[in-house]
Amino acid sequence: MSYPGGYPSHQQRSPTVLPANPFDPRGDAEILRRAMKGFGTDEKAIINVLTKRTNAQRLEIALQFKTMYGKDLIKNLKSELSGNFENVIVAMMTPLPQFYASELHDAISGIGTDEDTLIEVLCTLSNSEIRTIRNAYESMYGRSLEEDLKGDTGGNFKRLMVSLCNASRDESGVVNQATAANDARELLQAGELRFGTDESTFNMVLCQRNYNQLRATFNEYHNITGHDIEEAIKNEFSGDIKQGLLAIIRAVRNLPGFFAKRLHASMAGMGTNDRQLIRIVVTRSEIDMGDIKQQYIAQYGKTLADAIKGDCSGDYKKCLLALIGDY
16 A cells, blocks of 8 residues: 555654644643733743644644633634734644645635645645545535636646546555556657657546556656656646646655755745745644655755744744744
């Protein structure tokens, strides 16, 4: 069995946020109430509780908070906090399917389309995760995710997004070497060996095969052509579809490396893409943030913690550092 994110089943993933054990949601609710009561807010207490609980545990604390005090914990937190510190705490307190659904909705419905976010989410999650997000999206917005994707994207990129949204990838993890060799030849015929590109073949192979199978196909492609499949994609495609196909290949090969690159991009250059930074830190902290940190230092020669310290400040910085296990 292969994990959805390109991890072989024998490879243990290293999260930085683990379930608190023992866990006392009533006690946590009391701490949060005290932290927000009276004059001033005890931000440190809020960080200490919420960054050391999983998303499921945070939701349990919110339920206890409402039962004990008759108040909505998220509304309470929002009234006490501000800026990116508020944004990261609200992201942490939102059930994951709803959080992803709102990120996709904003990526589609803003001015222009945030293709990078669509690629990041739909290229890296499992079938069941995508189906759960689709259901959350429909219940939140009264529209299907697929329809909104079709309405906001175009051409080959639209077809790629619809294929990924269908969540019908084989997840058996089984490798068939003959299929890998055949798929490699098909991709070669559909791309480099013809005038124009048959993108539907790339779509079919990259969106349906399991991750282990795809790695075998990429190896076969290199054996046949003497160069990497990424090179072929760069030569044959342009724009969003190129970025989408490359993202699938990179996620298949090295998912922590893919997210390390996304984190680096969120902090590189002038200004910070805080939304991207928050989304990745919050969602991957319970999955593989330890692996992402290792990849980050390998790829960029500095720690993720140092990058965050150089780019963020105040309680926002402390909260992110706590989530990645460095505070």
